[in-house]
Amino acid sequence: MQGYFIFMISNIDQIKAAANIADIISPHIKLKKHGHNLVGICPFHSEKTPSFTVTEAKGIYKCFGCGKSGDAIQFLIDHENLNYIQAIKFIAEKYNIPIEEEKKTYEQPAQRLEKLQPDTIKYFEGRGISNNTLLRFNITETTEWMPKSNADTRAICFNYFKDSQLVNIKFRAKDKDFKLAKNAELIFYNLDSLQDETTAIIVEGEIDCLSMYEAGFYNVVSVPNGAGTGNQQLKYLDNCWQYFDDKEKIIIFTDNDEPGKNLKEELARRLGKDRCMFVDYPDGCKDANDVLLKHGKGMITSMVEQARR
Numbered sequence: 001m002q003g004y005f006i007f008m009i010s011n012i013d014q015i016k017a018a019a020n021i022a023d024i025i026s027p028h029i030k031l032k033k034h035g036h037n038l039v040g041i042c043p044f045h046s047e048k049t050p051s052f053t054v055t056e057a058k059g060i061y062k063c064f065g066c067g068k069s070g071d072a073i074q075f076l077i078d079h080e081n082l083n084y085i086q087a088i089k090f091i092a093e094k095y096n097i098p099i100e101e102e103k104k105t106y107e108q109p110a111q112r113l114e115k116l117q118p119d120t121i122k123y124f125e126g127r128g129i130s131n132n133t134l135l136r137f138n139i140t141e142t143t144e145w146m147p148k149s150n151a152d153t154r155a156i157c158f159n160y161f162k163d164s165q166l167v168n169i170k171f172r173a174k175d176k177d178f179k180l181a182k183n184a185e186l187i188f189y190n191l192d193s194l195q196d197e198t199t200a201i202i203v204e205g206e207i208d209c210l211s212m213y214e215a216g217f218y219n220v221v222s223v224p225n226g227a228g229t230g231n232q233q234l235k236y237l238d239n240c241w242q243y244f245d246d247k248e249k250i251i252i253f254t255d256n257d258e259p260g261k262n263l264k265e266e267l268a269r270r271l272g273k274d275r276c277m278f279v280d281y282p283d284g285c286k287d288a289n290d291v292l293l294k295h296g297k298g299m300i301t302s303m304v305e306q307a308r309r
Contacts, residue, residue, distance in 0.1 A: 003107050006185075010102040012238065015088055018095045019072040021059045028079060043079055044068045067309065069273045077272060084241040109169050109181035112142035112157045120156060128292045129210045137190070137210060148177035158206040160224065162187050162240075170206060170224065180224060186236045188221035191243060199249045201304065202267060204260055208253070208288035215292065215300035220253075227259035237270060249275055251307045253288055256281040277307035 009015075022031060022038060031038040031054060042052035042063040051065035062069040068078065076087040092099050116124075120141055121131055140157040153173040160168035168184040180186070190209050194200050197219040203209050209222040224236050244250065250271050254260040268276040282299060285291045291299050 003105060006104055006106070006239075008102055008104050008238070009085070009088060009099055011097070011100040012088055015092045015095075015097050015099075016073065018097055019059070019091045020056070021061060021072045021075070022054055022056050023094070024072040024091070025054055025061065025075055042066060042068070067274060071269065074272045074274075078274070083245045105183075106167070106185040107181070107183040108165070108167060109184055111166055112140050112144075112159075112169065114141045116141050116156075117154070124210075127207055127211075127289055128214060129207065130214065133210050133213050136213065142171070144171050144173075144179075146171065146173045146177045147179055148175065149173065153177065158189060160184075160187055160189055160191070162191055164192060168224070172206075185239060186224055187240050188236055188243075189224060190221050191240060193219050194221060194243045194247070198247060199251065200244060200247045201251045201253055203288050204254045204263065205287065205289075211289040211292040212253070212300065215297040217300070217304060223254075223263070227255060227257075227263040234266065234270065237267070244271055247275065249277060251277045251279065251304060253279050253303075255287045257286060260287075273309075277309055279303040279307050 025031065029040040029043055029052065031040045032050070034053075036055070036057070038054040038056065039050040040052045040054075041047060041050050042065055044063060045066040047065050052061065052063045054061045059071050060069065061075060070078070072091065073084065073087045076082045076090055077084065080090070082090060089099065116134060116139065121134070124134060138159050140159065142155055142157055143152050144155045145151065146153045146155060155171040155173040158170040158172065159166055160170065162185070167187060169181045170189070171179050188202075189206050199219060201212060201217055201220040203212060203220060203222045204227060205222050209220050212220040252264045252267055254264045254267070264278060280303065282291065282295060285294060288300060291303065
């Protein structure tokens with residue numbers, strides 16, 4: 001395995017926690033006390049009556065006139081035209097917090113180039129995924145030690161690329177036996193599809209990503225490790241934020257269950273709720289692959305076209 005490293009800000013959470021949203025916004029907008037909140041004239045659209053509301057206790061703002069909303073970082077991104085890392089550095093400087101950088105070392109996994117076996121292709125066909133899509137996504141197969149079976153097992157390889165370089169592999173064996181490559185960089189699946197696009201679609205799993213491709217949507221990424229529960233770290237977003245920096249619209253198509261809804265909210269909070277849109281699932285469908293199998297490609301198209309804020 002080849003190794004490489006990148007420098008990352010290691011105390012982002014400390015910096016974000018230090019930000020008082022009123023301190024960040026008040027130099028740009030005159031805020032007045034209104035009950036438990038602060039209000040002012042919105043800087044994002046023309047108005048005479050204040051509709052821009054800041055809730056210090058929650059660290060958020062929302063304009064009830066134009067719908068703009070977010071936290072201190074999102075305000076700096078929108079109002080000061082900063083990117084995510086620039087906003088973090090701005091807050092660190094304002095509160096005199098030294099930026100701590102760590103040299104993060106990753107291992108680049110060895111390529112697994114075995115072609116898919118006929119029964120694996122048949123499995124994907126049962127999920128509505130064509131061989132053309134499997135080839136397009138460079139999906140391969142291998143024998144790999146898997147944690148659930150505690151044995152060497154045949155596994156599908158979902159290969160993760162960043163700038164055309166293989167940086168991670170999700171191994172999937174039968175009975176939902178999963179693992180990611182050891183010490184590899186955590187990124188979104190199909191990340192390179194977002195280059196030169198103004199819209200991004202985020203789903204929760206690799207097969208959902210393939211399902212969207214089957215429906216004609218190519219600018220789709222999936223998260224590498226599902227929705228999970230509890231505190232949402234989203235290290236993969238910290239590693240990939242710049243791929244979303246120039247997106248005008250982000251459609252969040254995570255699973256239609258409680259963890260998926262929590263992930264949707266956290267992604268929207270970090271990416272900026274004003275540019276995020278959400279889909280409404282048909283009854284009885286949990287994810288994009290469910291929709292493809294039960295209702296067909298046209299339903300996925302309709303869900304994307306009818307995505308709402």
